Amino acid sequence: MKVRIAVLIGALVATASIAVGATAAPSEPSAQSATIVGVAAGDKRFSTLALKTSAPETYAAVTTDKALLTKVLTYHVLASRVPSTAAVAAAKKMASVKTVQGEKIKLSLKSGKLYLNGSSRVIVADVKASNGLIHAINAVLVPPSAS
Numbered sequence: 001m002k003v004r005i006a007v008l009i010g011a012l013v014a015t016a017s018i019a020v021g022a023t024a025a026p027s028e029p030s031a032q033s034a035t036i037v038g039v040a041a042g043d044k045r046f047s048t049l050a051l052k053t054s055a056p057e058t059y060a061a062v063t064t065d066k067a068l069l070t071k072v073l074t075y076h077v078l079a080s081r082v083p084s085t086a087a088v089a090a091a092k093k094m095a096s097v098k099t100v101q102g103e104k105i106k107l108s109l110k111s112g113k114l115y116l117n118g119s120s121r122v123i124v125a126d127v128k129a130s131n132g133l134i135h136a137i138n139a140v141l142v143p144p145s146a147s
Contacts (some may be wrong), residue, residue, distance in 0.1 A: 036129040043127075053139040058142055068146060074101035075143040081133050088114055103143045116141060117129035 034042065052059045062069040077100040090097065091107035091114055098104050108115045114122040119137040127134035 005090060028060060034129055035131045036134055039129045039134060050138075054139060055142070058140070058146075071101055071143055071146055073141070075099045075105075075141055075146075077101075083133060084114065084122070084135065087122075087125075087135070091115075099143075099145055103145060106139065 003140070011097070035094075039136065041127045058065075058072075065117050080099055081099055082097065087107060088130045091109045094108060096104035105116050106118065108118060110121075114125070116122070116137060120141055122135050123138050124136035127136065
């Protein structure tokens with residue numbers, strides 16, 4: 001259970017806490033040995049939780065409510081590996097993807113950029129890890145049921 005929670009936390013950190021202005025390509029994990037958590041921990045762009053400044057009320061709520069934190073974390077995780085090419089193809093069809101949390105994320109394209117739920121943009125795609133892919137986004141996703 002601790003490993004699963006660590007992977008989920010790493011996935012949230014990796015997807016939701018990277019600096020918006022980051023432009024350099026992420027370093028590849030050596031021999032695909034680094035997990036999602038390892039990649040996130042080893043890349044300074046994944047080191048700060050943007051939720052604290054972008055949505056302070058939500059940040060306060062998730063830091064005091066474990067169930068809500070789990071809900072938000074698992075909303076950032078998919079059960080399967082989805083490369084950006086597949087995500088873009090799905091976005092062209094205005095598709096949604098089901099998260100580990102159970103609710104869906106709507107995919108869309110705006111000016112050739114991939115968006116999640118209409119407002120969170122993928123800013124770094126296809127960061128490889130031994131146990132999955134990381135697609136970093138510029139804003140934390142909050143499940144509709146938690147809004």
